[in-house]
Amino acid sequence: MVERQLRARGISDASVLAAMAEIPREIFLAPELAHDAYADSALPIQAGQTMSQPFMVAQMTELLAPHPGMRILEIGTGSGYQAAVLAAIGCSVLSLERHPELAAAARTRLASLGQLDPRLVDRVRVEVADGSVGWRLGAPFEGILVTAAAPRVPDPLRRQLANGGRLVIPLGPLSGQQLTQVIRRGDGFEERAFGGCVFVPLIGAAGYKEEEVRRMHRWPGPFR
Helix, strand or coil, X not given: CHHHHHHHHCCCCHHHHHHHHHCCHXXXXXXXXXXXXXXXXXXXXXXXXXXXXXXXXXXXXXXHCCCCCCEEEEECCCCCHHHHHHHHHCCEEEEEECCHHHHHHHHHHHHHHHHCCHHHHHCEEEEECCHHHCCHHHCCEEEEEECCEECCCCHHHHHCEEEEEEEEEEECCCCCEEEEEEEEECCEEEEEEEXXXXXXXXXXXXXXXXXXXXXHHCCCCCCC
């Protein structure tokens, strides 16, 4: 996975490559999907959500420029895999998940990493919350990573980003987004797009409204 899917496509951050070589991706999936854990594709998890393909996880992580001790806010815990990768780099991660059942499952999976390295468990905290409005009491964050699509960068997340900090988020319509890196420069923000992607919608007060998404797509399932 690391050589063929990541390094071969331009992922060069040594800490990202090492973390993704270290964290066992299969423990974040249902047992019947373990044989597909390292496939070059997204995979289904509970609540109608997905675990992103390895390259997307690596690219989003690299765009944050993570380093040991960095405080990161993750929006959309999902399986917990992305948070585990950041923890393996040495980051301190506060991860927000809208679905209680996903948050509970992610906590269990992340706890199991203690057998690999006890320090990983202490570096990730998972909370059930509306991620679109962030976590004001913990701000500012050096990095914010959003694993769901938003029509625009939510204003609360802009405010909670530290000066010089980076925010990585898929921006655009539900049919397809641009993976976007936002860097705060005082009161200004630099934005740069890094290619197309498709994520589930960011549902919440500062994101998409669930009723609107259901009406537009006739989609009966839950959203992150």
